[in-house]
Amino acid sequence: xxxxxxxxxxxxxxxxxxxxxxxxxxxxxxxxxxxxxxxxxxxxxxxxxxxxxxxxxxxxxxxxxxxxxxxxxxxxxxxxxxxxxxxxxxxxxxxxxxxxxxxxxxxxxxxxxxxxxxxxxxxxxxxxxxxxxxxxxxxxxxxxxxxxxxxxxxxxxxxxxxxxxxxxxxxxxxxxxxxxxxxxxxxxxxxxxxxxxxxxxxxxxxxxxxxxxxxxxxxxxxxxxxxxxxxxxxxxxxxxxxxxxxxxxxxxxxxxxxxxxxxxxxxxxxxxxxxxxxxxxxxxxxxxxxxxxxxxxxxxxxxxxxxxxxxxxxxxxxxxxxxxxxxxxxxxxxxxxxxxxxxxxxxxxxxxxxxxxxxxxxxxxxxxxxxxxxxxxxxxxxxxxxxxxxxxxxxxxx
Numbered sequence: 001x002x003x004x005x006x007x008x009x010x011x012x013x014x015x016x017x018x019x020x021x022x023x024x025x026x027x028x029x030x031x032x033x034x035x036x037x038x039x040x041x042x043x044x045x046x047x048x049x050x051x052x053x054x055x056x057x058x059x060x061x062x063x064x065x066x067x068x069x070x071x072x073x074x075x076x077x078x079x080x081x082x083x084x085x086x087x088x089x090x091x092x093x094x095x096x097x098x099x100x101x102x103x104x105x106x107x108x109x110x111x112x113x114x115x116x117x118x119x120x121x122x123x124x125x126x127x128x129x130x131x132x133x134x135x136x137x138x139x140x141x142x143x144x145x146x147x148x149x150x151x152x153x154x155x156x157x158x159x160x161x162x163x164x165x166x167x168x169x170x171x172x173x174x175x176x177x178x179x180x181x182x183x184x185x186x187x188x189x190x191x192x193x194x195x196x197x198x199x200x201x202x203x204x205x206x207x208x209x210x211x212x213x214x215x216x217x218x219x220x221x222x223x224x225x226x227x228x229x230x231x232x233x234x235x236x237x238x239x240x241x242x243x244x245x246x247x248x249x250x251x252x253x254x255x256x257x258x259x260x261x262x263x264x265x266x267x268x269x270x271x272x273x274x275x276x277x278x279x280x281x282x283x284x285x286x287x288x289x290x291x292x293x294x295x296x297x298x299x300x301x302x303x304x305x306x307x308x309x310x311x312x313x314x315x316x317x318x319x320x321x322x323x324x325x326x327x328x329x330x331x332x333x334x335x336x337x338x339x340x341x342x343x344x345x346x347x348x349x350x351x352x353x354x355x356x357x358x359x360x361x362x363x364x365x366x367x368x369x370x371x372x373x374x375x376x377x378x379x380x381x382x383x384x385x386x387x388x389x390x391x392x393x394x395x396x397x398x
Contacts (some may be wrong), residue, residue, distance in 0.1 A: 030166060031110050061320075065316070067258045068315045069313075075225075076111075076133060076311055080112075080135055080381035081138075081381050083110075083214070083381075087174060087212060088171070088360065090305050091109050091173065092108065092173065094184065095106075095238075096201070096202065097237070100240055100339065104241055106120065107133070109171075110309070112311055114267065122242075124228050125228060125229070126288055127263070130222070130229040130354070131225040132222075132223075134221070134223075140164075144212030144213055144214040148321070150209060151203055153186075154188075154203055157197045158196055161195065167190060168190050168217055170198065171185050172185070172213045188200035215294070216372050227264050228248060230313070232258050233251075235253055242254075260315075260317045262317075263316035265355045266312070267286075267311070268288065269285035270307050271284060272316075281398060291353075292310060293307070309379055314377075315373050316370050316375070318369070328368060331356070335355065
């Protein structure tokens with residue numbers, strides 16, 4: 001009996017020996033390995049978060065820049081619609097705004113003006129350019145409609161009254177023009193039509209018979225653009241007096257249309273060719289600059305504007321994320337940042353003056369990342385005017 005009891009108890013003792021726990025050393029080694037694993041995971045999470053933040057901020061800058069460039073490109077594509085006749089270009093244009101009822105006078109009828117006088121478009125943020133873009137919204141012929149009587153300050157008698165409608169905007173000009181001086185025109189809205197006579201809120205008085213009446217449609221655009229407080233802003237010049245310096249901080253007048261846009265640079269693209277018989281343009285940009293077209297040499301004022309057949313511009317968008325480190329060491333550049341006089345096969349255009357991007361107006365500009373978007377937009381409504389020697393067969397040669 002004793003032998004039998006011993007044989008039963010022996011295995012139980014061996015089983016209990018196998019169930020003993022971890023030693024203190026084993027536990028400490030396990031804790032140490034776990035701590036190293038936690039540190040690695042935290043490091044990976046931190047690195048991933050940083051990469052996501054940088055990618056997100058760079059993406060935001062690129063999106064903001066793309067939105068701004070698309071908006072301006074669309075505006076410039078329509079610029080000059082209905083206003084390309086040489087009898088209009090370069091003339092001053094007076095009218096009354098529909099919102100604040102202010103009598104304003106634009107210094108020139110032109111598809112686009114780069115840095116117009118600050119009395120017309122107040123300056124934006126330091127070292128940025130401003131734009132004034134004008135275009136019509138009508139499908140009426142760009143050569144206008146002939147008048148049948150001398151115009152008055154409130155009426156025009158036209159040959160084809162069915163080409164006009166109430167609430168459309170109209171400007172008239174003579175068919176001949178003094179090439180050495182500017183002209184003063186009035187823009188008015190059609191308030192009534194009786195027979196062949198258009199009643200307007202304002203019109204250019206004393207224009208002779210056979211002058212031209214140009215229909216700009218019910219929604220012409222006269223838009224001013226400027227970078228203000230780090231945003232691209234737009235002012236509707238047909239509604240508000242954009243030239244008022246007291247309104248520049250009013251977001252209901254200067255409406256932000258793209259955020260975190262810190263620089264706008266623009267240059268006229270000019271066709272300076274005088275080849276052919278008689279001399280004329282060839283529809284190719286030969287130079288870029290920011291000089292406002294004016295009379296000079298053998299060219300009258302309207303030719304200065306007809307030679308502007310495109311616009312080159314750059315928009316710089318900034319990331320929203322502020323970095324403690326200096327992440328940007330040099331200001332962005334674009335094609336107009338430096339001046340050149342080269343006409344080699346590699347660089348066929350001339351840029352007599354530079355329009356460099358300068359972000360130093362913000363003392364902490366180096367703590368942000370930037371995206372630069374550069375576009376060149378042809379002013380097709382000017383090109384289609386028929387002023388090119390080899391192209392539309394026009395008769396007005398510049």
